[in-house]
Amino acid sequence: xxxxxxxxxxxxxxxxxxxxxxxxxxxxxxxxxxxxxxxxxxxxxxxxxxxxxxxxxxxxxxxxxxxxxxxxxxxxxxxxxxxxxxxxxxxxxxxxxxxxxxxxxxxxxxxxxxxxxxxxxxxxxxxxxxxxxxxxxxxxxxxxxxxxxxxxxxxxxxxxxxxxxxxxxxxxxxxxxxxxxxxxxxxxxxxxxxxxxxxxxxxxxxxxxxxxxxxxxxxxxxxxxxxxxxxxxxxxxxxxxxxxxxxxxxxxxxxxxxxxxxxxxxxxxxxxxxxxxxxxxxxxxxxxxxxxxxxxxxxxxxxxxxxxxxxxxxxxxxxxxxxxxxxxxxxxxxxxxxxxxxxxxxxxxxxxxxxxxxxxxxxxxxxxxxxxxxxxxxxx
Numbered sequence: 001x002x003x004x005x006x007x008x009x010x011x012x013x014x015x016x017x018x019x020x021x022x023x024x025x026x027x028x029x030x031x032x033x034x035x036x037x038x039x040x041x042x043x044x045x046x047x048x049x050x051x052x053x054x055x056x057x058x059x060x061x062x063x064x065x066x067x068x069x070x071x072x073x074x075x076x077x078x079x080x081x082x083x084x085x086x087x088x089x090x091x092x093x094x095x096x097x098x099x100x101x102x103x104x105x106x107x108x109x110x111x112x113x114x115x116x117x118x119x120x121x122x123x124x125x126x127x128x129x130x131x132x133x134x135x136x137x138x139x140x141x142x143x144x145x146x147x148x149x150x151x152x153x154x155x156x157x158x159x160x161x162x163x164x165x166x167x168x169x170x171x172x173x174x175x176x177x178x179x180x181x182x183x184x185x186x187x188x189x190x191x192x193x194x195x196x197x198x199x200x201x202x203x204x205x206x207x208x209x210x211x212x213x214x215x216x217x218x219x220x221x222x223x224x225x226x227x228x229x230x231x232x233x234x235x236x237x238x239x240x241x242x243x244x245x246x247x248x249x250x251x252x253x254x255x256x257x258x259x260x261x262x263x264x265x266x267x268x269x270x271x272x273x274x275x276x277x278x279x280x281x282x283x284x285x286x287x288x289x290x291x292x293x294x295x296x297x298x299x300x301x302x303x304x305x306x307x308x309x310x311x312x313x314x315x316x317x318x319x320x321x322x323x324x325x326x327x328x329x330x331x332x333x334x335x336x337x338x339x340x341x342x343x344x345x346x347x348x349x350x351x352x353x354x355x356x357x358x359x360x361x362x363x364x365x366x367x368x369x370x371x372x373x374x375x376x377x378x379x380x
Contacts, residue, residue, distance in 0.1 A: 030331070031331075032328075032331050032332065032333050033331060033332050033333065033349075033353050033356060033357045033360070034333045034348075035332060035333060035334055035343040035344055035345070035349075035357065036333050036334060036335040036342075036344065037233075037335065037344050037346075038233050038234045038287070038311060038344050038345070038346035038347075039232050039233055039346075040346065040348070041232075041236040041346050041347045041348045042236075042238075042348060043236065043237070043273055044236060044276070046276050047236070047237065047238070047272075047273040047276045047277070048273075050272040050273060050275065050276050051269050051270070051272045051273050053272075054066045054268040054269050054271070055268060056266035056267070056268035056269060057266070057268070058265050058266065059263065059264050059265060059266070059267040059268075060258070060263040060264070060265060064264075064265075064266060064267045064268045064271065065268060066267075066268030066269075066271045066272050066275070067085055067264075067267045067268050067271040069271070069275065070085060070242070070271040070275050070278075071083040071084060071085055071242060071271075073275065073278060074229065074242040074244060074278070075244050077216075077217050077218060077278070078203075078217055078218055078221050078227050078229065078244050079218035079221055079222075080221070080227065080244035080245055080246075081245070081246050081247050081250075082245065082246065082247045082249070082250035083242050083243065083244035083245075083250065084242065084243050084244070084250050084253045084254055084257065085240055085241075085242055085264075085267060085270075085271060085274070086228075086240070086241050086242065086243055086257060086262055087239060087240065087241075087262050087264070088239075088240075088241055089114075089202070089204045089228055089229075089230040089233070089241040090114075090118075090119045090120075090122070091241070091257070091260055091262050092228035092241045092242065092243035093114070093115050093119060093123075093167075093200070093202055093228050093243075094119065094122050094123070094126060094127060094260065095243055095253045095256045095257060095260070096200045096226040096228060096243055096253075097115070097122075097123050097127035097129055097165070097167070097200065098126065098127045098256050099226070099249055099252050099253060099256065100164060100165045100198045100200060100225070100226070101127050101128060101129045101164055101165055102128065102164070103128030104128060104130065104161070104162075105128070105129055105130065105161070105162050105163070105164040105165070106129065106130040106131075106132055106161040106162065106163040106164065107123070107129045107130070107131060107132065107163065107164060107165035107166070107167060108132050108134055108143075108148060108151050108152070108163065108165070108166045108167065108192075108197070109131060109132075109133060109134065109166070109167040109168075109169070110133070110134050110136060110141055110142065110143050110168070110169060110172060111133040111134060111135055111136060112133075112136075112141070112172070112174035112175060112338060113133075113167060113169045113172070113174070113202065114169060114173055114174075114202055114204065115131075115167050115169075115202060116131050116133055117174065118173075126260075129165070130161055132151055132163070134147050134148070134151055135147070136175065138184070138188075139178070140172065140175040140176060140178045141169065141171070141172025141174070141175030141176075141178040141180070142172070142178070142180055142184065142188075143168075143188060144188070145187050145188050145190070145191035146191075148166060148188055148192050148195065148197075149191050149194075149195055151163065152166075152192070152195035152196070152197055163195075163197065164196075164197060164198060165197055165198045165199070165200060166188075166189075166192040166197045166198070166199050166200070167199075167200045167201075167202060168180070168185065168188065168189070168199065168200070168201050168202065168224075169201075169202040169203075169204075170185065170201060170202075170203055170205075170206055170209045170220060171205045171206075171208050171209050171212075171309070171310050171312075173204070173205065173312070173337070174337055174338045175338070176306050176308065176309070176312050176313075176314040176337075176338075177205065177208065177308060177309055177310035177311060177312030178309050178310075179208075179209045179212050179213060179309045179310060180209065180220070181213060182213070182215060182219045182220055182222065185201075185220055185221075185222065185223065185224075186222045186223050189222070189223025189224060190223055192223075193223065198225045198226075199223055199224045199225050199226075200224065200225065200226045200227070200228075201220075201221055201224040201226070201227045201228070202228055203217075203220070203221070203227050203228060203229045203230075204228065204229065204230040204233050204241070205230065205233055205234060205310065206220055206221075206227070206229050207229070207234055207235060207281050207284055208234055208284055208287075208288070208310040208311060209310070210281070211281065211282065211284040211285050211288065211310075212288060212309055212310050217229075217281075225245055225246070225249070226243060226244065226245040226249060227243070227244050227245070228241055228242070228243045228244075229241060229242055229244070231273075231274040231277045231278075232277075234284055234287065234311065234346065234347070235277035235278070235280050235281065235284075235347075236277055236280060236346075236347045236348075237270075237273040237274045237276070237277040238270070238273055239270055239273075240270055240271070240273070240274050242274075280347070283347065284310075284311070286347075287310075287311040287345040287346060287347070287349075288308070288309075288310055288311055288345075290311075290345040290349060290351065290354050291308040291310065291311045291312065291313050291343075291344075292307075292308060293351075293354055294313050294343060294345065294354050294357065294358065295307060295308050295313050297354070297355075297358040298313070298315060298358065298361070301358070301361070301362060301363040301364060302363050302364035302365065303315050303317075303361075303364050304316040304317075311344055311345045311346065312337075312342060312343075312344055313342070313343040313344070313345075314337065314338065314340040314341070314342055314343075315340055315341040315342075315343065316340050317340065317341055320336055320339060320340070320341065323341055324336060324341060327341070327360075327361060330360040330361060330362070331360050332357050332360050332361055343357075
């Protein structure tokens with residue numbers, strides 16, 4: 001009996017993967033362009049390989065060698081004596097505040113700082129600090145030495161608040177990724193020290209500031225007692241931050257990290273990606289250039305845009321929820337920040353993605369919507 005022959009079908013044409021299209025500089029057709037944050041990046045192939053091959057140990061019991069290598073490298077970059085990996089920047093900031101403050105102590109921070117507005121009140125709830133926001137009297141995201149001296153005040157009766165700490169942020173996220181120069185930071189930190197305050201620097205995007213100014217990151221930490229830097233914002237690691245300071249601070253920070261549930265076992269799997277991320281600091285200049293291109297393109301289309309100093313573009317709009325919805329419908333994912341639309345460039349974007357985002361957003365007039373007619377008389 002003859003076996004029936006099978007009909008031959010033409011071989012399916014191979015479709016390039018999303019990562020292959022990104023590496024080739026081609027945006028995915030019809031896929032949303034994600035500009036919500038520089039934390040949406042995916043680990044690179046090099047990171048994934050390093051994670052798979054990482055030498056590991058139990059970091060809670062007797063240490064993880066890859067974790068130690070990462071911490072020592074970050075401490076050296078920042079000019080600190082020691083450093084400690086944490087799962088997130090928020091935990092790193094919280095650990096520093098818990099180490100610096102006693103319950104009921106007051107601390108100062110620029111208005112809109114991440115420790116004030118984006119960490120669920122843990123500065124007060126868990127660290128026990130009473131926040132005192134300072135206005136940006138020295139430029140967006142910046143406070144002056146005089147403002148710090150005035151807010152620190154002088155010692156009063158026993159029942160008055162004791163101001164113990166100044167928290168600075170570089171770059172200042174809510175102000176649009178604005179950069180504080182080394183001399184500006186040193187002057188304000190010096191004023192805080194003269195007033196008897198400790199200084200913590202939230203440097204989640206300190207790498208961006210260093211690249212924008214063309215200075216080593218350690219030049220931006222002078223006068224700080226503790227510093228937190230993030231490995232997932234901009235640098236592309238999947239998770240992790242590092243908090244740095246004195247050897248004594250890191251010893252206490254390790255206890256506090258365990259208290260907060262941040263002790264990890266074979267943490268070298270995560271730290272390995274962080275080590276690769278540190279090799280990518282210089283490429284942040286590409287993100288800054290794309291942010292400038294994005295801002296210029298939006299202005300050409302009639303949008304009100306602040307000039308970015310790093311990779312954050314803030315757009316002033318009349319209808320924030322409506323504009324975010326309009327962008328989403330067009331295939332551009334954005335977020336809200338300081339009452340404005342926030343667009344962030346990052347490592348997974350190409351020049352073609354920026355051009356496509358501008359085409360999708362289009363001119364301002366396309367986003368204007370007429371208000372709905374009232375259906376009833378407003379109550380007086």
